[in-house]
Amino acid sequence: MGVRGARRGRGRLARRAAGCPHVLLVVCPGATGLRLETEAALAALGGVRALSPADADVLLVVGEPSAELRRAAEVTWSQLPGPRVRGVVAGPGRAEDVLRRLVPLLGSAEQEADAADRDDTAVPGPEGDPPGGLPMADRAEDRDGLTLDVLRVALGPVLPHWPAGLVVDTRLQGDVVQSATARVLRARAARGPSYWAPGPDASPDLRRGRCAASHLDALARLLSVTGWAGAASGAVALRDRLLAGEAHERVRADFRPWRRRVEGSRLLRWCTRDLGVLLPADARRLGVGGPAARAAPPHDVSARLRQWLVETDAVLGGAPPPDGGPRGEPAAAPSSALLGAAVELLPGRELAEARTVLASFDPDPDEPGAAPSVAAGAS
């Protein structure tokens, strides 16, 4: 095999490699519709959503980023190993074109050269500590009064199975959250009504469809966070069929067996019970409405999950959405209260529990007037 043979072999390798691009989405607040479109286009092309920047070939910004999100996207971009390409899905109907244009670029020789030559090791800071100019973690007392190190970790805005544009600044001891502050990044443009709760002038059929799809979207996120990818992909498939306009009755026929599978899983119940309990009194104090407030005792993650399943079934069966929107009265901006309730429950939780609790409330940062900042935990 000579030089030409080697080149041909490399070309074949590149073509094969471009067949399964791993794509990292940076979703802007207010861009839920675009995100759903992009996810569908990605699935149609045989792509996979990357879990971390190191796992990604393509960085796709979905929506119009604000200055802060643009900075986050820039940092993320510097962490893609390469061959790498990036693009923006700025408006409806463009996702597939953008992906189709970007993915072949991954196979080009320039990309290979860039990947080979780029030097991304951070410039080391001044000699001595802290190494590499990274800040040393602080110390603080833990639950038992021991002085232990704490680490500041911002969860989001680029994190898998995470609400778009949400950032939770945490202080971690080991993997236990000591305190948490949540904020929603500003959107660039003024926000209309949330994608999931179209205004009162929308047709009842559309509003019911969006409500059920919203619950399925939330369920997919929660199930993904608990590590059940199989069930999550089922929810995504049902959601996409609803949004594509399929008759609710037919979607419901397939929803039923899926629901039985999720409800029947004893392992899932074990892992979600007694977790993130929100008592009715606290729900009233925090102003939480919607399914989270209606969840049956013991008001834990398990109960909220079951409430979503029940309400999705009812709405698919023709009942109107109980509050006019999936999360509560849309005019009352219910996501602020949901986020507040979630953040209040985070301190003292280990990271996996914290993420499960947050996903079980599923605040929607798209809502206009979503809280700018909520904090909880020892300062």
Added chain:
Amino acid sequence: MTVEAAPAWAALPVLAALLALASAAAVLDAASPGGTAGAAPRGPARAARPLAETARLLRQRRHTTAVRDGLLWQVGVAGPVVIAALMVAVVPFGGQVVADVPVGVVWFNAMDVCLWAVVWLAGWSPDSPYPLVGGYRYLAQALGYELPLMFALTAPAVAAGSLDVGTVVEAQDGLWFVVWMPVAFLVLLVGVAGFSLWGPLGAPGGGDVAGGVFAEASGVDRLLLLAGRYALLTAGAAMAVALFLGGGAGPWLPGWLWSLLKTLAVLGCLVVLRGRLPGVRPQTVVRLGWVVALPVVLLQVLAVSIVVVVEG
């Protein structure tokens, strides 16, 4: 059937078999719903995913974090594959075993404990919070499944009166151990899933921490880690076959082929079960391990010991 030491060159075909079975596991994983292929279309294209992924990772640059411990990172990345190879070295294929260690069962156990060290290193050395959490999760849940796993390995050893894997295979002449020690068999499979970061015990590499110990790995490093995961699953399945499913025993076919087929079957079950079960958080693993699995598997060992004493 009798088991004896194979000539030194036998290490090569055994290594090839390990890699072939691990690749088969990757293909099956991609083809099954909820597997690694995500929402990719069904059909043969789906099953060919691992090939495309390998090509992709071979082209990808190795990404580095700002400050990291390069030496320990390499130990952590290469460790799982090497340890899987060291595990299968003591597993008999048919009537032959590469390394005829008289304490093969303990050897297997020692190797899986070495995984504690290397997986934790893979999580710690990039100096990045999510892999670090992944590394800690691995150790935390290892504390949950390790003791039940040890006693599950003890049961067949007690029944055979030897820690030699070959002797355990020979002792199953007539009746496979899985028939009268099913609990130990199941606990072993859970332990295998645990040390391979698999399915319900996959939290150390979970999506909620951006891929955990895999989060900062790219290119060849990632390829090695992923290959190591499938290879560990394969090594565990091979050991389960030797200890509980009669090793290479079976009619008509040669022994090594029976070993291979049985390993493939156990591997298939492990892979297919993954998409059907939700993940279990490490502290739940510890609770279930100590409160449920440990007492049950101890009773199993007691029952086995009584049978051995009574039978003489």
Added chain:
Amino acid sequence: MEGLLFWSPAVVAVGAGIAVFRVDSMARATYALALSFVAVGLELLLLDLAYLGVVTVLMMVMEMAIMAVFMIMFMMNSAGLMPMSMVHNRRGALALSVGVFLSLAAVALLTPWPERRGTVPEDPTRSVGTGVMETKMLVMMGVGAVLFTTIVAALVLAASRSRYDVRGGRR
């Protein structure tokens, strides 16, 4: 050949032991110590004490992994890579450890070990065990089980609530 088999783990064991005090990272020190113990385990394999050798590897790697977690997660910078010295009281420690090493080595080399009489027993591990324990073997095995039960029970009593507060909210 036999000399090579003995000397290579021996050099690794001593070298890794020295490395524990030469490196400036908690993780490297811990795993250098683990490597040193693994090499000692391999030496035991050369004595035909297969069980003891493999168990040494198993126990020591497990111990070091747990130690690394406690030292780095609960006491040191959890972000990881702060350089730090593993040495306190440099002179005294050096004198003491060299002294101990030399005296142990002297004992090993200068003791008039008896010539082998008879043949190697079938199972040297068992012979070593009965040689050390003599008639107390059964008692020691019982003590082992009691110790194990005590550890588990103490853990259950001390950590009924667990680090994460499985039920209920924060304290």
